[in-house]
Amino acid sequence: MYVKPIQLPYHVSQLEVLIRRVKPSAYRDDLTSLYKRAMAGFRGEQSLDYPLSYLPKDDFFIFHDLRLFDGHHHFQIDFLILCSRFALILEVKNIIGKLTFDTDLNQLIREVDDSTDVFDDPILQAENLNMQLLDWLERYYGISIPIVDRVVIASSAQLQVTDLKNDRIKKIVRRAKLKAELLQVNQQFSKDYVSYESLKKVADALLANHQTRVIKKFTTKLKPNDIIKGVQCPNCDTVPILKMKQKWVCNCGHASRNTHLAALRDYFLIYGPEITNQKCRDFLLLKSELTARRLLHTLCDYFEGKNKARIYYLSRDILHEN
Ligand SMILES: [Zn+2]
Structure with a gap:
């Protein structure tokens, strides 16, 4: 069963919002290429849901996109x-x-059309993750368990290797072969290293120690004027639409009381949960301080400070708004 189900990683949602909200610039081009790469990666991961569904549900805990900290470095595992x-x-x-x-030479060379790209060796990446996880489990939970690593190719890429005799190439598995590989690995190990109760505790600990990857590189560099402000019409994408009496109204006919929720989700993904009345009015292009205060009181978990200096903290629930 999934302990951490397959979900679009937070930083990919950030990239998506930034592309929509950053005014056309070199930033936007960089963000777009990062987003495309991240989405291709995510789609590859999503496509593993089917072969993984063959694992007996009660015996296996599955984590998608798990990111841990070993005291010095973060390490991210696509699937554990x-x-x-x-x-x-x-x-x-x-x-x-x-x-x-x-x-x-520990590299992955990709040739497509007329270009050649060189990537880090994914076999070595998986082996490094193996060592980091082994160390993490031993150090924090005193658990020693065999860890197997595989590189799954989710695309239909043409594959070749420089050294057919190298045993490590056996770690490369095509997605279509993953089901058989899972069964084979499962048969290879018969001895229990931890009790089911301990295993559940470790699964809880792994989930509790997951650290969301947050993109700060762009958001800290952005100036207020780099960002397109205002509430976006969900119907025709016009930005900004304005609040008339109780509703956000667009020329296309859209009218709703809650259209600001999606804009505040964008705000959260760009700047994080902290917001003030001034920042809220500035981003939503609202004139009334009272309206902004009412909005923030319904959407924030808590606040600190008084009057103009008051800082509100947007609830994470807002991230699930579309
Ligand atoms: Zn509209």
Whole structure:
């Protein structure tokens, strides 16, 4: 069963909002290429849902996009599959073109159309994650369990390797072969290393220690004028639409009391949960301080400070607004 289900990672939602909200600039081009790459990666991960559904639900805990901190560095695992006998790390690649795994120089070379790109060796990446997780589990929970790592190719890329004799290339698995590989790994381990109760505790601890990746590189560099402000019409995408009496009204005919929720979700993803009355009016292009105060009181978990200096904290529930 999924302990951490397949969901669009937070930083990818941030990228999506930034592309929509940043005025046309070099930033937007950088953000767009980052977003495209991240979305391709996510779609590859999503496509593993089907082969993973073959795992017996009660025996396995599955985590998608788990990011842990080892005291020095963060490490991110695309999929972690945990049972009482072993743990399995899946590093997922969804890259098109011709992929050459160079196990001597530890690189992945991609040729597509007339261009060549060089990536980090995903086999080595998966092996490093293996060591980091092994160390993390031992250090924090005193648990020692065999950890297996695989590189899953989710695309239909043409694959080749520089050294057919190198055993490590056996770690490369095509998505279509993943189901068989899971069964094979499952059969390989028969001894229990932890009790089911301990395993549940470790699963809870892994989830509690997940650290969401947040993009700060762009958001800290952005100036107030780089961002397109205002409430966006969900019907025709016009920005901004204005509040008339009780409703947000657009020329296309859209009229709703709650259209500001999506704009405040955008605000949260760009700037984080902290907001003031002034910032709220500035972003939603609202004139009335009283209207902004009413909105913030219904949408915030708590606030601190008084009068103009009051800082409100937007509820995370707002992130689920579309
Ligand atoms: Zn409209």
